[in-house]
Amino acid sequence: MDKPVKDILICGGGLAAWITAAALSRALPDEVSLTVLDIPDTDKFDMLYGTVTAPAAYGFFLEIGLSEPDLLRLTHTAFSFGTHYMQWGSPSRSWVQCHHLPFPARDNVPFVHYFTGRTDARLEDFLVSAQAGLRGVFAHPPEQARIPLSRAEYGYLFSPIELCNALKSVVSSRNITVKAHEIRCVRTNETGIFGIETADEKNLQADLFIDCSGPDAKLLTALNTAFTPEREVRASWQCLPSAPPWPPLRNVHGSDRGWTAGTSVRGQKITFQISDTDSEHHKSGRNILFGKREKAWVGNCVATGHAASVIDPVSPAPMMLLQRDVERLLGLIPLSEDMTVEAREYNRRFESDFEHANLFNQALYAIDDAPDTPFWQQAQSRGDKLRRKISQFENRGIPVAFDMESFNEEDWSILHFGMGRKIKNRNFFAELADTRDIDSNLAKLKQSIAQTVLKMPPHHVYISKLIAYLERKNVGRA
Amino acid sequence: MGIQHICILGGGTAGWMTAAALSHKLQKSGISIGLVESEQIGTVGVGEATLPHIRYFNRALGINEAEFMKATNATFKLGIEFCDWGRVGDSYIHPFGDFGKPVRNIEFYHYWNRLRLSGHDVGLDEYSYAVMAAEHGKFHLPDSDTKKIESTFSYAYQFDSSLYADFLRAFAEHRGVKRTEGRVIEVQQDNATGHITRLKLDSGEYIAGDLFIDCSGFRGLLIEQKLSAGYEDWSEWLPCNRAIAVPCEASGKPLPYTRATARKVGWQWRIPLQHRTGNGYVYCSEFVSDDVARETLLGSLEGNILAEPNRLYFKTGRRKKFWDKNVVAVGLSAGFLEPLESTSIHLIQEGITALVELFPNGHANDLDMEEYNLRMELQFERVRDFLLLHYVATQRDDSDMWRYFRNMSLPDSLRSKIEAWLSRGLVPAYERGVFLPPSWIAVFTGQNLLPRGYDPRANLLSRSRISDMAHILRRTVRETISRAPDHSDFIRSYGAAIPELVSGSP
Numbered sequence: 009m010d011k012p013v014k015d016i017l018i019c020g021g022g023l024a025a026w027i028t029a030a031a032l033s034r035a036l037p038d039e040v041s042l043t044v045l046d047i048p049d050t051d052k053f054d055m056l057y058g059t060v061t062a063p064a065a066y067g068f069f070l071e072i073g074l075s076e077p078d079l080l081r082l083t084h085t086a087f088s089f090g091t092h093y094m095q096w097g098s099p100s101r102s103w104v105q106c107h108h109l110p111f112p113a114r115d116n117v118p119f120v121h122y123f124t125g126r127t128d129a130r131l132e133d134f135l136v137s138a139q140a141g142l143r144g145v146f147a148h149p150p151e152q153a154r155i156p157l158s159r160a161e162y163g164y165l166f167s168p169i170e171l172c173n174a175l176k177s178v179v180s181s182r183n184i185t186v187k188a189h190e191i192r193c194v195r196t197n198e199t200g201i202f203g204i205e206t207a208d209e210k211n212l213q214a215d216l217f218i219d220c221s222g223p224d225a226k227l228l229t230a231l232n233t234a235f236t237p238e239r240e241v242r243a244s245w246q247c248l249p250s251a252p253p254w255p256p257l258r259n260v261h262g263s264d265r266g267w268t269a270g271t272s273v274r275g276q277k278i279t280f281q282i283s284d285t286d287s288e289h290h291k292s293g294r295n296i297l298f299g300k301r302e303k304a305w306v307g308n309c310v311a312t313g314h315a316a317s318v319i320d321p322v323s324p325a326p327m328m329l330l331q332r333d334v335e336r337l338l339g340l341i342p343l344s345e346d347m348t349v350e351a352r353e354y355n356r357r358f359e360s361d362f363e364h365a366n367l368f369n370q371a372l373y374a375i376d377d378a379p380d381t382p383f384w385q386q387a388q389s390r391g392d393k394l395r396r397k398i399s400q401f402e403n404r405g406i407p408v409a410f411d412m413e414s415f416n417e418e419d420w421s422i423l424h425f426g427m428g429r430k431i432k433n434r435n436f437f438a439e440l441a442d443t444r445d446i447d448s449n450l451a452k453l454k455q456s457i458a459q460t461v462l463k464m465p466p467h468h469v470y471i472s473k474l475i476a477y478l479e480r481k482n483v484g485r486a
Numbered sequence: 487m488g489i490q491h492i493c494i495l496g497g498g499t500a501g502w503m504t505a506a507a508l509s510h511k512l513q514k515s516g517i518s519i520g521l522v523e524s525e526q527i528g529t530v531g532v533g534e535a536t537l538p539h540i541r542y543f544n545r546a547l548g549i550n551e552a553e554f555m556k557a558t559n560a561t562f563k564l565g566i567e568f569c570d571w572g573r574v575g576d577s578y579i580h581p582f583g584d585f586g587k588p589v590r591n592i593e594f595y596h597y598w599n600r601l602r603l604s605g606h607d608v609g610l611d612e613y614s615y616a617v618m619a620a621e622h623g624k625f626h627l628p629d630s631d632t633k634k635i636e637s638t639f640s641y642a643y644q645f646d647s648s649l650y651a652d653f654l655r656a657f658a659e660h661r662g663v664k665r666t667e668g669r670v671i672e673v674q675q676d677n678a679t680g681h682i683t684r685l686k687l688d689s690g691e692y693i694a695g696d697l698f699i700d701c702s703g704f705r706g707l708l709i710e711q712k713l714s715a716g717y718e719d720w721s722e723w724l725p726c727n728r729a730i731a732v733p734c735e736a737s738g739k740p741l742p743y744t745r746a747t748a749r750k751v752g753w754q755w756r757i758p759l760q761h762r763t764g765n766g767y768v769y770c771s772e773f774v775s776d777d778v779a780r781e782t783l784l785g786s787l788e789g790n791i792l793a794e795p796n797r798l799y800f801k802t803g804r805r806k807k808f809w810d811k812n813v814v815a816v817g818l819s820a821g822f823l824e825p826l827e828s829t830s831i832h833l834i835q836e837g838i839t840a841l842v843e844l845f846p847n848g849h850a851n852d853l854d855m856e857e858y859n860l861r862m863e864l865q866f867e868r869v870r871d872f873l874l875l876h877y878v879a880t881q882r883d884d885s886d887m888w889r890y891f892r893n894m895s896l897p898d899s900l901r902s903k904i905e906a907w908l909s910r911g912l913v914p915a916y917e918r919g920v921f922l923p924p925s926w927i928a929v930f931t932g933q934n935l936l937p938r939g940y941d942p943r944a945n946l947l948s949r950s951r952i953s954d955m956a957h958i959l960r961r962t963v964r965e966t967i968s969r970a971p972d973h974s975d976f977i978r979s980y981g982a983a984i985p986e987l988v989s990g991s992p
Contacts, residue, residue: 013942037945071591116511116842339912343939349909352902356914396857403853406844411916436847440514 013215013342018044019191019204019227020220022051023168024313024330026175028220030072031334033182036341045204045212046188050222053314054168055245056296057330058321059271059278060088060258062414063107063161068331074178077478082174084274085166086471089141089256091323093426096262097375097384103426104257105323106137107161108418114441114449120405120421121438122446124431129450131425136160136457138422141257145464146471156453156460163324165258165271167247167278187212191221194230199345200307201227216342217309223297225315231306237299238366239386241266241320242285244293250277252468260322264379265290267322274471280321284383304358305351310337317362322372325365328414332361361414363393368415370394371423398429405431488848489517493695495670495685495708497523499534499647500817500834501701502654503543507838508699509661510547511845519662522685522693524669534647534764535563535744535757535828537920538582538640543835547657555982557653559759560645561740562973564620566827569747571933573881578609578932579743580827583616583639584924586959592943594959595927597952599911599940604949610931612960615639615967620743624970625977635962636970642828644744644757646764666693670702673712681812682708697850698813699841704800706819713813716806717821723874723897724802725890726752726824730779731766731796735789740987742973746826749782750774750885753826760977761986762792768824773887804866809858812850814841821866826876829869832920836865868919871900875926879904879933904935911937 016032018025021044029044036042069079079085090106111119123131132138137160140146149160189206196202204212204227219227225235254272261268266283283290300317304310312333319325336357340350371394373387393410400406401424407417465473492508494501505521512519544554554560565581572578586594598610611617616639619625629636659665668687676683684694700708709715721727740758747754752769767783774782780795804821808814816837823829840861844854878896882888896904906912907930913923930936944952977983 035943035946037942039945040942338943339941341942343910343942349902349906349912353906353912353914356902396860399853400857403851404844404847406857408857409918411918433847436515436845437511439847 011215011345013344014039015041015214016043016216016218017204017212017214018042018218018220019047020050020222020313020315021046021048021188022054022220022222022313023057023172023175024222024315024333025050025220026172026179027072027330028218028312028334028337029184030074030175030179031338032341033179033184034071034073035338038183041185042183043185043187043212043214045191045206046186047191047221047226048188050220051169051172053222053296053318054172055278055280056243056314056318056321057168057326058324059167059269059273059280060091060165060324061163061327062324063163064331064414065163065327068335072175072334074175078178079164079174080471080475080478082177083166083170084276085164085170086254086273087146087256087467088163088165088258089137089146089160090163090258092141092255092257092259093372094259094261096260096372096427097378101262101428103422104132104135104138104141105419105422105426106132106135106141107163108135108137108422109159109161110418111421114446116437117435117441118405120425121431121435122450123425124405124434124438131422134450134453134457135422136460137162139457139461140464141255143461143464144253144255144467145461146256146467147464156457157464162256165256165273167273167276170273191226194227196230200231201309215308215345216347218337219309219311219315220313221315223314223318225301225311227309228301228304228306228311228315231309233306234302235297235299236302237297239299240285240295240297241282241383242290242293243280243282243296244290245278245280247276247278249275253466254468256467264381264383266383269321274468282320282322284381284386286382300362303351303355304333305347305354307351308342308345308347310351310354312337316358319362319366320369323369323415325369325414329361329365332414333358336361357412360410360412364410364413365415367391367394367397368419368423371397371420372427374398375427398424402429402432404433405435488846489696489850491695492517492519492697492699493685493693494519494521494699494701496701496703496817496819497521497651497655497665498701498703498817499651499831500819501699502651502658503831503834504699504701504816504838505658505663506547506654507543507842509658509663511842513661518664519658520664520666520693520695521658522666522668522670522687525667534650534831535566535644535755535825536642537828537832538642539832539835539920540642543838549657552980552982554653555643555645555977555980556984558643558645558649559761559984560643560982561758561760561977562625562742563642563644563744564616564625564639564742565744567620567743567745568876568929568932569745571746571748571876571880571882573934574884576932576934578611578928579617579620580925580928580932581611581614581616581620581639582641583614585610585927586613586956587638589955590946592941592946593923596911596941596944597947598956599937600944600949601952601956602936603940606953606956608956608960610927613956613963615963618963618967619970620741622967622970623739623741623973624967625742625973626970635959635966641742644759644764646759647831666691670707673708675712679811680713682712696812700813700815700819701817702819704818704822706805706815708813709805709807709810709815709819713810715808715810715815717801718803718806719801720803720870721801723870723894724824724877725772725887726768726770727799727801728771728776728779729766729768729798729800729824730776730783731764731798732783732787732794733762733764733792734787735792736761736763737788739972739974740977744828748882751887752779754783754786755825756788760984763788768826770887773885804863807855807859808837808862809855814858816841820862823866823869823873826873827869827921829873829920833865833869837862864918865920868916868921871897871903872921872925872929874900875904875929876933879929879935881934908935908937910939911941
């Protein structure tokens, strides 16, 4: 075989860089040397990773060596049952986009069809994670399938800055070299990068360069990889101290000009605002381009996080994509300097992951009577796949799914119902089912969810007790 | 007013599977279901092999497994043995099951690749419970405890498909499906919509319907001959276009697997039923004459023939529209892919499943059709690529046919899949499609396409640890299988044996 990959250089100092470093340092044997070039200021857009994760983050963090107890101990992370969208596109549109395991089906009738054509029952009344979220209570979903709470799933509410620092400290005990410098120039030839010159005039070399330098993508840009913009917005954010209660939901308020998200982590409230670029009222923000690189792997250089794509944080899509970038890379660590196969597979899946995560965001904005303002009009897009998702749901409530989507069927059903999309034709089998039987089952389900939620503690109380317990048991690092 | 009457045209496996499924699912709906078929002369018990998914089809209908097996002469199937595909003299089993279990979230085959590249010469199949059980003629139901090695496989059946059709016919007729004997001599359409309104039979009787399921076989009496839905021809990739089939006496105990032996031109199947063996030879008329094909088949049977050989003519490909106007094509009328991986019945099942899921309340509209067609397109295409892999992942060049495959330019999706595997043992996966990574790995390794490199994450464990782990796994597989029951004994103890098998051996 040709020259093996022995040196990997991660260029960047924000969340993408440290998550990539944490993942690689766990997945690679010691013979491979790992260096992080901690470029100052590359974390300045990290807030665009959003402040919320999907349930998949639990397993991913564990995999890269950040257990839940560590996450709670090292950061002010809180639990999330989902996102509460309010006044979304119109004053009356509000729902909880909660995380939930597959819905029950009876007599061939998918659960969502119980709600077709009814005005007296809403899907979210029957989802324990939505109800618990609205009441501000939390407990870990148990494994026993009979308990309604076992159907709930949860993600995290977090500060990207804190998460980044936590990863840095986790990684510090591992075998990684860290250098903190600006990049002065990226030296390229026809096969890719052959060196990175830093501000202290060192020339760093590696077999594989990982671009984690944020939206500027300093390495990919040096390789002339174009960025395909989707739209431009203005964004701003701030953190303020906040007292309990902290809802186990992220709130997203829509307005004519954009939206404002509020995330309560423990003791702090992070407010994030997005509007169109011309907004007079939003002068303090920075302009942000959403979009993706034409290719995320070119020659011997691969990008993760914002260097590969910047996606709207209106949903957990940004963290989902960051996780996908890293997982994709872990399965494709090149074996030699010929990285053709790895690059092709990485780019193929990158393309599809981005497209599918973006579909969900686009579906959030796909409102026929959206406000006639620049923000909402620019956010409209109707590609073929999105049209198929929406038209099939509206036709007969059929879930259309593509390969390896980050958002699952439940996410999509909750989204469609939450946004008030109507199923025009009732499901054939729902029509045959005994309505009284369905009604009585729904009533029972609703009651058992209500009872469960009543017994759950307020989110902040649950977390304080959990942390006290973890400290007592000395779980996590000392 | 929506669909009141469904008319299924054709009573083969596709027709009766559709009739059984719809009569079960639609039982409370008031929709009537009719099936038109013309009595076939001398239906021959040619074996047919299936995929594990068929168990869900039967289970959803509430069919008792042992009864069904007894009624169809069925045996259990753990996979397919491919002989002479990579090179003449080679053989391997593509199992319904995994190769070992993941360690630290890394699939076992990555570790195996590492061992292999450093001199370890144990085949990957020795780590597969399904392969080893099949080779030893053993069978039992998978264990429900996922920690045990006996849980790492699935199974299907090998049965007499005309008996399966009869079995499902009884099931469907019991649920009100009205069977009409007759040959269609005229198909009438609505002038305005082009929808099919009724069929005129040779008896003079008219059969009307709101929805027609075309199970008329390859010619597609409604979908093609009337609606001209079009056919996407895949002969360029899968040029075999004829088959000849014949049952023969079995020469020993039935094996729990199907065999597909590559020939100079085409390939031959062997499907063991409880008391006889189904055989067939699939070939390409451009490279071999019908007479030579017949001689090849008859000259390689293990026992006396039990019926006259049956000839089949086909063209690989798929219908451009599986659902057009008020006609849905299911079975051979939807497309044909050679039965190398037992996908014929599976594609029927996929068609029925999609139809049930999308079943229109009221009239069907363009969106129903579009969704059905997109789903079936993907199923057919993904099966095609997997079938083609068998022909191109080979070192054979001993005939014009094998040289034809050598010089073929592959579909991009398949080419990059092969390259990814060869360079580092990577199998780009998808979710929607029948054949998952273990199937691809079975064919790659079985046909001597071995990776030059392996996933570096397999270096996290030391070589000696991996070697120990592999050794223990292999021993566990062997020991567990030595205690497993013999396939025919299991069929008998399961209450699934037909009289010939009950009395057939000790």
